[in-house]
Amino acid sequence: MSVDFLHILTFSLIGFVIGVFTALIPGMHVNTVSLMLVSFQSPFLIISDIMSVDDYLMPLLVSSSIISVYIAHTFVNIIPATFLGVPEEGVALTMLPTHSLLLKGRGYEAICLSAMGSFFSAVITILLMFSLKFLLSDPVNLYASLKEIMVWIIIAVISVMILTEKSPKAMLISSTILLLSGVYGLIVLDLPLESPFGLPSSSLFPSLAGLFGLSTLLSSVLSKTSMVRQELHEPVFQREDKLSGIVSVLTGSFSGILVSIIPGVTTAIGTIIALVTRGESDERQAIITLSSVNTAVSIATIFNLFVIGKTRSGVAVVVRNLIGAETWKGFLPPYSLLCLLIPVVISASLSLPITCRIGKFLSEKIGKINYQKITWAGISLIIALVFMFSGFAGLLILLTGASIGLLPIFTGARRSSCMGILLIPLLIRFLGNS
Amino acid sequence: MNRVYISGVFAAVGLLVLFALAGITKTPEIELNEISEYEGRKVIVKGVITEIRPTSGGNTLLLLSDGVHDVKVFAFGKRDLFVGDGIAVRGTVQKYQDSHEILADHIYVLERRCTEVKLWQLAENPFKYLNDHINLSCYITRIDGYRLVVKEGNYTLTVIYPLISTEKLDKGDRVRVTGMFLYNPEKFSFYILSTEVMKI
Numbered sequence: 001m002s003v004d005f006l007h008i009l010t011f012s013l014i015g016f017v018i019g020v021f022t023a024l025i026p027g028m029h030v031n032t033v034s035l036m037l038v039s040f041q042s043p044f045l046i047i048s049d050i051m052s053v054d055d056y057l058m059p060l061l062v063s064s065s066i067i068s069v070y071i072a073h074t075f076v077n078i079i080p081a082t083f084l085g086v087p088e089e090g091v092a093l094t095m096l097p098t099h100s101l102l103l104k105g106r107g108y109e110a111i112c113l114s115a116m117g118s119f120f121s122a123v124i125t126i127l128l129m130f131s132l133k134f135l136l137s138d139p140v141n142l143y144a145s146l147k148e149i150m151v152w153i154i155i156a157v158i159s160v161m162i163l164t165e166k167s168p169k170a171m172l173i174s175s176t177i178l179l180l181s182g183v184y185g186l187i188v189l190d191l192p193l194e195s196p197f198g199l200p201s202s203s204l205f206p207s208l209a210g211l212f213g214l215s216t217l218l219s220s221v222l223s224k225t226s227m228v229r230q231e232l233h234e235p236v237f238q239r240e241d242k243l244s245g246i247v248s249v250l251t252g253s254f255s256g257i258l259v260s261i262i263p264g265v266t267t268a269i270g271t272i273i274a275l276v277t278r279g280e281s282d283e284r285q286a287i288i289t290l291s292s293v294n295t296a297v298s299i300a301t302i303f304n305l306f307v308i309g310k311t312r313s314g315v316a317v318v319v320r321n322l323i324g325a326e327t328w329k330g331f332l333p334p335y336s337l338l339c340l341l342i343p344v345v346i347s348a349s350l351s352l353p354i355t356c357r358i359g360k361f362l363s364e365k366i367g368k369i370n371y372q373k374i375t376w377a378g379i380s381l382i383i384a385l386v387f388m389f390s391g392f393a394g395l396l397i398l399l400t401g402a403s404i405g406l407l408p409i410f411t412g413a414r415r416s417s418c419m420g421i422l423l424i425p426l427l428i429r430f431l432g433n434s
Numbered sequence: 435m436n437r438v439y440i441s442g443v444f445a446a447v448g449l450l451v452l453f454a455l456a457g458i459t460k461t462p463e464i465e466l467n468e469i470s471e472y473e474g475r476k477v478i479v480k481g482v483i484t485e486i487r488p489t490s491g492g493n494t495l496l497l498l499s500d501g502v503h504d505v506k507v508f509a510f511g512k513r514d515l516f517v518g519d520g521i522a523v524r525g526t527v528q529k530y531q532d533s534h535e536i537l538a539d540h541i542y543v544l545e546r547r548c549t550e551v552k553l554w555q556l557a558e559n560p561f562k563y564l565n566d567h568i569n570l571s572c573y574i575t576r577i578d579g580y581r582l583v584v585k586e587g588n589y590t591l592t593v594i595y596p597l598i599s600t601e602k603l604d605k606g607d608r609v610r611v612t613g614m615f616l617y618n619p620e621k622f623s624f625y626i627l628s629t630e631v632m633k634i
Binding site: 180183184187190191192222277317321324327393396397399402403404406407410413 | 437438441442444445448449451452453455456459461492511512632634
């Protein structure tokens with residue numbers, strides 16, 4: 001099977017444009033977008049007719065578009081999270097430092113840092129995955145042992161999170177919040193939800209939007225936070241910042257690759273592993289680290305289709321159903337993997353400038369609006385989206401999540417302890433299996 | 435402190451209500467013979483896969499059995515499942531061509547009945563695997579109607595594959611064969627009665 005570079009390029013560009021738009025829609029998950037692309041293939045067929053593409057190449061080309069959408073999402077989804085407080089799963093933790101920079105008038109800088117983190121992690125992840133292939137599958141087969149040590153990684157992450165709090169009192173508060181959000185996770189993550197509009201619903205969106213999004217916005221309303229004028233200068237890096245940035249991207253990329261391999265461990269868990277591994281760092285480095293995870297996971301899940309032959313994301317499932325990825329045996333990577341790297345490279349390279357550009361545009365605009373109005377708009381939007389996707393039960397999940405999410409804000413404990421929602425159920429599942 | 439107290443109470447009340455809601459809306463686990471009473475509702479059923487058929491649209495149709503009753507389960511996409519696997523299915527009961535079937539949302543493998551074996555292991559100790567559901571990776575060396583001859587290393591074995599036509603398979607293809615390892619007393623030979631032969 002051979003395919004024209006121009007065809008892949010065109011389909012990747014189409015995917016990129018779709019991805020930028022859909023990622024800007026708050027609450028729109030990339031899995032929903034990719035399922036929609038597979039269902040409505042007729043626009044693709046028209047384009048393929050114009051370009052006279054052979055039918056048998058269509059699955060590969062549609063996959064290129066979907067992967068392009070996926071990568072664009074990991075860059076652009078920081079924008080609705082930062083400006084409106086509506087987080088997608090992968091950016092629930094990232095929005096905390098970006099939102100805080102926004103309030104200090106450095107929203108544009110936050111967006112640029114996030115885009116840079118994502119971009120450099122894309123480069124690193126592609127390079128790493130080529131070498132890691134030989135460790136993960138034949139001949140070293142690290143995949144199997146990684147699965148075994150995951151439970152210890154989770155325990156270590158939880159311990160570090162609690163033990164590095166400032167005082168014994170803060171440790172106690174932090175563990176209480178961790179447990180509380182863990183119980184919350186155990187109850188809500190299996191709750192069957194139905195959208196009143198027949199949309200695909202998952203309890204992850206209302207719960208994370210409550211814990212991290214709505215709680216942030218409510219605390220802004222309660223404390224009558226105002227936003228200072230937005231400065232629009234590019235991020236400046238001192239020499240040590242650059243070195244620190246490299247460490248952040250590497251930590252983020254490794255955490256992303258790690259969680260992309262283990263079944264059931266999601267991007268959000270990757271961000272918490274990265275945050276804990278990276279240790280104390282400033283907001284800027286936290287943004288770079290966390291954004292790296294998000295992009296690294298997406299790229300690594302595409303590689304994993306070929307390396308370990310497993311689907312580790314909704315998008316990977318869609319791609320495997322389309323092209324039925326062949327396993328990477330021997331030294332050279334399979335042809336279809338090489339083809340699918342083209343959308344990754346294109347989408348990542350274009351997403352970096354476009355994310356910064358949109359960030360700049362919105363920062364300019366948002367600086368002129370009263371911040372309390374934006375906050376109320378964000379709150380209304382979250383409530384409307386949660387109701388649309390998951391009905392009244394979703395609203396209950398959202399409000400409970402927000403109440404739990406406010407606890408660390410009011411007590412001064414670390415907000416990442418709310419990730420107990422995913423850590424505790426995951427730990428119980430791993431312990432149950434072993 | 436007051437604010438902490440208020441959000442704490444809200445969180446606790448919310449958790450209690452959600453816990454009660456989870457109890458009420460919990461998907462019921464039902465027996466296979468009860469599914470007609472649950473048309474249009476979400477249920478969980480358990481059973482063993484007795485047949486797997488890929489559909490023309492690239493989806494999967496399973497036949498699930500509890501030893502007495504059979505139920506068809508329709509799942510989107512290709513699934514990594516084998517005949518003999520014990521599974522739990524969460525999905526919606528629907529009526530299709532006069533019979534009830536389950537449209538699966540999630541399929542959880544409870545017990546893998548298939549043993550992954552190499553051809554040399556079968557050759558060295560055939561009685562260990564006799565009448566077992568097995569899973570084997572090998573090359574096709576001959577295709578004769580529904581009868582395949584497969585090879586790995588120095589060993590060859592016959593695979594009977596009556597369910598689906600072998601048109602899409604070619605000599606030299608590397609395949610994964612799933613099926614039951616049986617003995618044919620008339621020919622003094624072992625063979626696999628296959629339910630799935632998949633190119634890999």
